[in-house]
Amino acid sequence: MERAAVGILMLETNFPRPLGDIGHAHTWDFPVHMRAVGGASAQKVVHQDPRALFDAFVQVGRALVAQGCTGLTTSCGFLSLMQDDLKDALGVPFASSSLMQIPMIEAMLPANQQVGVLTISKESLSAAHLHAAGARDDVPVEGLPRDGAFATAIFEDLPEMDVTACHAEMCEMAQRLVSKHETVGAIVLECTNMAPYAADIAEITGRPVYSIVSFLNWFQAGLAPPRF
Template sequence: MRNASGFGYPIQYDIAKGVDNYTLVWEQDKTPCRQPILDAAKRLENMGCRAIAAECGYFAYFQKDVADYVDVPVFMSSLLQVPFIQQLIGPKKSVGIVCAQKRFLTPTHLENVGIDLNSNFHIAGAQDEYGCPQFDTLWDHEKRPEIPESYYDESEKDMIRICTEFVSKYPDIGAIMLECTGMQPYARAIQREIDLPIFSWGTLLDYAYSVINHREYYGHI
């Protein structure tokens, strides 16, 4: 997802210096991440970016901070879509949130993107609950080799298995929310298997672009 050619619209990147997977996800004290993230967001705004997004779903922790710091729309996490999805599927069904590591997705992350902790959702940890070795080699600092690598076909099998087991465990799931940006490439394969609406970082970015650069309408109106 770091490749801008994966999107059908212009992408500008900036790096939040000093923020990595360990400091953002694993560390309990996330205070050191705050200012570098705000600085990166401001640089993007100053470049002329019309909307700001972040690559990892755990940036949800800083949604309110960044939205208050810049004057353009902010989409820090795919999890922003959860309250919206809940309205789409109704109160009798639940949103199935598939995240990288369940143990690190705290109530603060959820509340900062508007998720009611007592509402209709379930959470599955792809790595720490169901097992996803291909993701471990990329994002688990305890298991990541010196030269990390991951195989697409194996990752796809893992993601299909995880989501299939997840919806079997919770039959009331009416839609899947893929928290991790690394899960997005497998969304179509997952959907073919479980036949449910799939939301991801990609659907969030598509929405973000549509609201800051609305399309024209042609023909008879």
């Protein structure tokens, strides 16, 4: 059986996408088709209401389905706000955000543990985003510094990114998350650009780490189950 293609509704960006990022084609060992959604900047989607861009996402999503994609996703975890509306409008399985993994992960953790979230913007990640992803709205959340290397590169859409500084920020904030919340038994990375750092976050915190990569590998496996 030919492996099913996943369509990725990309934000309109220019910042670097290293291996492991959702926007790096070699991150995936299955076919992906990527299309940018006009006007969908990281600033608009994270700091404003992305639902204002609903029609643009529908147009691009339908084009990806016409291209042969049997499942769709997005390149920003904050788009969980449009999960219900977009899945109905697009008519195929739709996975808006890595945050959707939270309920399944918590179902696997011991009763005295919970999921913690590392996000690009703690002040913008609301209870509404979590609820739309099917998660509890009181999960522990830690964010990256707004003026740090990672957030600056993403929100200012810079052509270069200091990967070493980003790595240090990720590890520091992940350690802060588990230090402040000792019950955190697993970490979900909200931002699709955080996945390149997942292995180091897992190593330094001693917790399993789930990202858009873990989510989409699971998602695609159901679209095209292996034949044995």
